[in-house]
Amino acid sequence: MTVYGFIGAGNMAGAIVRGTIAAGTSPSDVLLTSAHESAARLAQATGARHLEAAAELVAASDVVVLAVKPHMVPAALEPLADALASRRPLVLSIAAGLTTERLAEMLPAGTRVVRAMPNMAAAVGQSMTALTAGAAATDADLDAAGALMGTVGRTLVLAERDFSAFTALAGSSPAFVFQFIEALARGGVAAGIPKAQAVEIITQAVLGSALTVQAEAARSTQTGGGRGRTPADLIDAVSSPGGTTVAGLVALERAGFSAAVVDGVAATIDRDRTLGA
Known part of the structure; x- marks a missing residue:
């Protein structure tokens, strides 16, 4: 089974966590961490596993979902460089406005990145989500991202220039x-x-x-x-x-x-x- 690690546990992360668990992912394969108590509360509500250390989460995840506010992304990623370089997970970003090129600059060289843009209807399983692949990402990575985001609605692959x-x-x-x-x-x-x-x-x-x-x-x-x-x-x-x-x-x-x-x-x-x- 794919292990999903969520960095950030706000409303959108919560919707995706609930969607993937409802679709059949074992709660034990969903890892959560955040700078606040939101991850612990979400874990308690869904059965997902709460980890205090983000590096521990990265080390155990196949897909790391970056679900923090855009301005918080650099600070969230900086201490995870070694863990990301060692584990080499797919990084799926739902941080609005950050391009795959900008994300790649903040990540170890060669990190596979997919950018996703869901909307608020993810909370009721009816999101329309756009996906685009970074330079190092493969078709299989897009498929993996689509499988996760497909648990909260419909998805399509879109050129990044069309994200605005x-x-x-x-x-x-x-x-x-x-x-x-x-x-x-x-x-x-x-x-x-x-x-x-x-x-x-x-x-x-x-x-x-x-x-x-x-x-x-x-x-x-x-x-x-x-x-x-x-x-x-x-x-x-x-x-x-x-x-x-x-x-x-x-x-x-x-x-x-x-x-x-x-x-x-x-x-x-x-x-x-x-x-x-």
């Missing part, structure tokens, strides 16, 4: 969707529906809409399945001539809805590139 765009499309977009749900709920409240009931209605509608788009996309990738409908096709399917939906859509476009969303994506990408500079 991915941040907008997957990392930040949940906040955009939450804002959309909140705005729809306010509209429902204005029409007389209680807030909690409005949120319940909208959440199911948004979930169903997302699953519909996903199912149509799957049709496009199936051999002989034909072309699935695009989001634009689905909008047309819901919009009867002269009907309620098209009236709402026209009002949204007059208010600049689509342009505002595109601007939000662009602003997120610009900010991510600035932070990573």
